[in-house]
Amino acid sequence: MVLAGLGPVPAQASPPAVLQSLAASADLAANVLQPPDAVRAGTARTVQTTANLNLRSTPSASGKKLATMPKGTRLSVSATKSGWSQVRYAGKTGWASSTYLRKVAKAIRAGELGKTTARPTLRQKPNTTSKALATVPKSGIYTVKEISGGYARITSRSKTGWIQGKYLSIVAKKPGREIYIDQKYTSNRAGLTDRYWTKVSGGDLYESVNGKKRIGDIPRNSVVYRDGKMEKTAGSVKGWIFVRTQGMSGWMKTSQLARTSTAPTAPGKYSAKQVRAQKNGKIPERMLVAIAWDKEKTLIAAPALKDLNRLNAAFKKKFGHNLDIDLAYRTRATQDEYWEELGPYVAARPGTSNHGWGTAIDVPETYGYSFRGKYYKWLKANSKKYNWVHRKILEEGSPYAEAWHFEYTGR
Numbered sequence: 257m258v259l260a261g262l263g264p265v266p267a268q269a270s271p272p273a274v275l276q277s278l279a280a281s282a283d284l285a286a287n288v289l290q291p292p293d294a295v296r297a298g299t300a301r302t303v304q305t306t307a308n309l310n311l312r313s314t315p316s317a318s319g320k321k322l323a324t325m326p327k328g329t330r331l332s333v334s335a336t337k338s339g340w341s342q343v344r345y346a347g348k349t350g351w352a353s354s355t356y357l358r359k360v361a362k363a364i365r366a367g368e369l370g371k372t373t374a375r376p377t378l379r380q381k382p383n384t385t386s387k388a389l390a391t392v393p394k395s396g397i398y399t400v401k402e403i404s405g406g407y408a409r410i411t412s413r414s415k416t417g418w419i420q421g422k423y424l425s426i427v428a429k430k431p432g433r434e435i436y437i438d439q440k441y442t443s444n445r446a447g448l449t450d451r452y453w454t455k456v457s458g459g460d461l462y463e464s465v466n467g468k469k470r471i472g473d474i475p476r477n478s479v480v481y482r483d484g485k486m487e488k489t490a491g492s493v494k495g496w497i498f499v500r501t502q503g504m505s506g507w508m509k510t511s512q513l514a515r516t517s518t519a520p521t522a523p524g525k526y527s528a529k530q531v532r533a534q535k536n537g538k539i540p541e542r543m544l545v546a547i548a549w550d551k552e553k554t555l556i557a558a559p560a561l562k563d564l565n566r567l568n569a570a571f572k573k574k575f576g577h578n579l580d581i582d583l584a585y586r587t588r589a590t591q592d593e594y595w596e597e598l599g600p601y602v603a604a605r606p607g608t609s610n611h612g613w614g615t616a617i618d619v620p621e622t623y624g625y626s627f628r629g630k631y632y633k634w635l636k637a638n639s640k641k642y643n644w645v646h647r648k649i650l651e652e653g654s655p656y657a658e659a660w661h662f663e664y665t666g667r
């Protein structure tokens with residue numbers, strides 16, 4: 257039954273029920289109002305028939321009928337012409353009325369990048385009843401590790417679990433785009449070997465190459481690690497590299513980076529009191545020194561170095577290797593971004609963190625440094641002899657629990 261020539265019908269996704277029941281197939285033609293999500297000219301995508309629909313030899317209701325495609329048939333549109341879409345069905349290429357074709361969102365697949373369109377619940381298993389682990393932020397970009405029954409396995413803020421795949425829109429490759437690193441925040445270096453130091457004061461870390469948002473203010477002689485894998489995922493841009501630094505990630509200009517550190521490694525003449533009198537996160541470069549025995553030459557407040565060297569010597573005597581340092585000094589711009597990303601239980605309120613004076617260190621979040629680990633236990637018992645303390649509020653069981661954060665208490 258041919259329905260063409262009935263004139264305009266109201267905008268809706270499928271034909272009126274009465275017509276649908278009369279029609280073995282529908283192919284209302286060119287001049288009808290199209291539903292908002294109908295296929296439009298210039299698009300090429302996957303669609304689904306919203307009614308039993310005729311496949312015709314020409315983009316016209318008078319074209320020869322080649323086949324009838326059942327409602328719900330998935331098709332790929334190769335061309336469009338005045339309200340008609342060219343599709344291939346049952347070995348035949350022909351035309352179908354675009355009015356009865358609805359765009360189908362392509363389901364995300366493993367290995368693709370997805371952006372959250374809502375705040376889905378991260379669950380332990382790919383179903384609605386398993387344990388809820390966290391709420392995933394909206395607009396975060398995640399790599400889909402696996403798909404199972406409409407669920408996607410992702411890692412969000414160190415937690416791996418499943419969210420409903422329908423909450424992820426596929427992120428197309430766009431060189432230099434914003435990338436959300438869905439891995440641990442404080443370990444910058446896992447699997448990364450290409451190391452640089454910033455050679456300018458206040459190196460700029462950007463959210464994306466084209467975007468305007470500056471998310472970090474990296475002091476001179478800070479280490480950054482290039483993440484080539486993420487660059488490849490996003491699409492690389494000449495003159496820029498994607499780095500992880502200071503627990504953050506973003507894009508930096510290669511012109512701001514060098515292969516070596518030029519920071520002094522002698523404590524210098526400043527007192528801790530002088531350093532603490534500076535604006536948090538904005539202490540002058542001359543008050544910062546590099547930790548010589550640390551492979552990343554991490555920057556720390558000059559007056560805290562002597563005692564840290566003593567602490568490290570004792571640590572090394574006990575365990576046969578140097579203390580591992582993840583982070584020490586952190587600038588204000590970076591703290592602000594951290595606060596926004598992680599919130600009060602993980603990040604200190606900007607302007608209050610001892611990292612902002614270079615008088616705190618973070619050791620890694622590895623087992624040895626965890627509450628049950630041998631390094632933590634030793635540090636907890638011994639570090640105070642060297643004017644470095646792990647505060648009570650950070651102990652296991654506290655909502656602020658952090659095994660890795662130690663502060664300098666010297667003057």
Ligand SMILES: [Zn+2]
Pocket residue numbers: 611616617618660661662
């Ligand atoms: Zn810390």
